[in-house]
Amino acid sequence: MINEKEAKTILRKKKKIDSWFLTHYGLNLYRGCMHNCTYCDGRSETYRVEGDFGNDIEVKTNAIEILDRELNPARKRKPMPKSFVMLGGGVTDSYQAIEKKYQLARKTLELLVKYKYPVHILTKSTLVERDIDLLQEINRQSKALVSFSFSSASDNISKIFEPRASLPSERFATIRKLNRAGISTGMFLMPVIPFITDLPKIMDNTLQKGKEAGIDFSIFSTMTLKPEIQKNYFMDNLVKNFPDLESSYDIIYANKSQWGEAHFDYNMSAHQLFNQLATKYKIPKRIPPHIYRKIITKTDLVIVTLQHLDYILKFKNAKNPYSYAAYKISELPKPIETYSKSELSRINGIGTVTGRIIEEIVRTGKYSKLYL
Ligand code: SF4
Numbered sequence: 001m002i003n004e005k006e007a008k009t010i011l012r013k014k015k016k017i018d019s020w021f022l023t024h025y026g027l028n029l030y031r032g033c034m035h036n037c038t039y040c041d042g043r044s045e046t047y048r049v050e051g052d053f054g055n056d057i058e059v060k061t062n063a064i065e066i067l068d069r070e071l072n073p074a075r076k077r078k079p080m081p082k083s084f085v086m087l088g089g090g091v092t093d094s095y096q097a098i099e100k101k102y103q104l105a106r107k108t109l110e111l112l113v114k115y116k117y118p119v120h121i122l123t124k125s126t127l128v129e130r131d132i133d134l135l136q137e138i139n140r141q142s143k144a145l146v147s148f149s150f151s152s153a154s155d156n157i158s159k160i161f162e163p164r165a166s167l168p169s170e171r172f173a174t175i176r177k178l179n180r181a182g183i184s185t186g187m188f189l190m191p192v193i194p195f196i197t198d199l200p201k202i203m204d205n206t207l208q209k210g211k212e213a214g215i216d217f218s219i220f221s222t223m224t225l226k227p228e229i230q231k232n233y234f235m236d237n238l239v240k241n242f243p244d245l246e247s248s249y250d251i252i253y254a255n256k257s258q259w260g261e262a263h264f265d266y267n268m269s270a271h272q273l274f275n276q277l278a279t280k281y282k283i284p285k286r287i288p289p290h291i292y293r294k295i296i297t298k299t300d301l302v303i304v305t306l307q308h309l310d311y312i313l314k315f316k317n318a319k320n321p322y323s324y325a326a327y328k329i330s331e332l333p334k335p336i337e338t339y340s341k342s343e344l345s346r347i348n349g350i351g352t353v354t355g356r357i358i359e360e361i362v363r364t365g366k367y368s369k370l371y372l
Helices: 063-071 104-114 126-141 155-161 168-180 200-213 229-241 243-252 264-280 298-315 322-330 341-345 352-364
Strands: 002-005 012-018 023-027 057-060 084-087 119-123 144-150 184-192 218-222
Touching (some): 012 298, 012 322, 063 104, 084 104, 104 119, 104 126, 119 126, 144 168, 155 229, 168 184, 200 264, 218 264, 229 243, 298 322, 298 352, 322 352
Parallel strands (some): 119 144, 144 184, 184 218
Antiparallel strands (some): 012 023
16 A cells, blocks of 8 residues: 655754764655565564555655755755765665655655765665666766665575565676666675575675675675564564574574564674675675765764774674774764864873874875775
8 A cells, every 4th residue: 555645854864974874864765665575674663664564655755845955055054964865774665666656766866966965875676777877977976876785696585585676686787787887886785584595605605796796895784583573574484484494593583682683693603704705705894985985074984984993893803992982083073183183182982092093094084904
């Protein structure tokens, strides 16, 4: 069922830049998703999407009119910090089939061209090819990045768990087309499905296919199963197709936390396997700086680099101060480049070593010892 609604606001603004997606701004043009992935956490109670998540789709019919006001710099007292505007992820896929009729994603890109904003799209649909012309225009002005989410490269597995999304082979073909059009692309390998798509052979194949298609990076995550609707829906589907796996899931999802994370040891070994394979195929594990260096502020560049450093060190189980330092920097009232060395060293959470790293990022746009 299609449910047309008028929204009050569209753009969700975050004070601190998100270091996974390189964005301060998210937006959902729809709520609910016809792709109906069985593991989608958008259907969990946390997001309060009404109705049957995969079949009842809310369309924000006035989204473009509101977004035009929200993006217009003439209506702002101070300029919005530049970052990617994130289109997709969360509770919908902006390029699901209904977009062919409503064209809200395309009209959003037209607004981003009008106001010269960079865009990062996350989708599982080849419909994004329709908008290559606008993505190229955005690329000329600032930067367009298109990421695809995958649970594996297998079309057969996808047909079970992602019943109405474009097949992985089709997503790879679109990645190739986007690359030929000069648009950067990424793979969000999230979530891997325990004991099915997290197996070494399957994950190796997924990253190999991504590398061959030309992805610029891959970002990894394991699957969460939030209690009640999401977990029940997923487990019903799992038991129908892989009945032998139920008891293994009971073990790794024994933790009943509201976030539904898998057991720490399982997560750690899955991340380590991903790390090995990404290293084998020389695929960066975070969005690499050449993609965003020119479009974000120096303060955000420092925050993102410190968070990426924290992520890489966590792989090695090494405690470090960089995430906390990134948080402290996000709270500063002035741009990072206006602080002297001695002022920086007086900020709680920034010692001499972190101070030196910050100074290098501000001066050169990167930290030379960080290999993603
Ligand atoms: S494409 Fe994304 S938003 Fe849509 S059902 Fe799948 S995981 Fe959920």
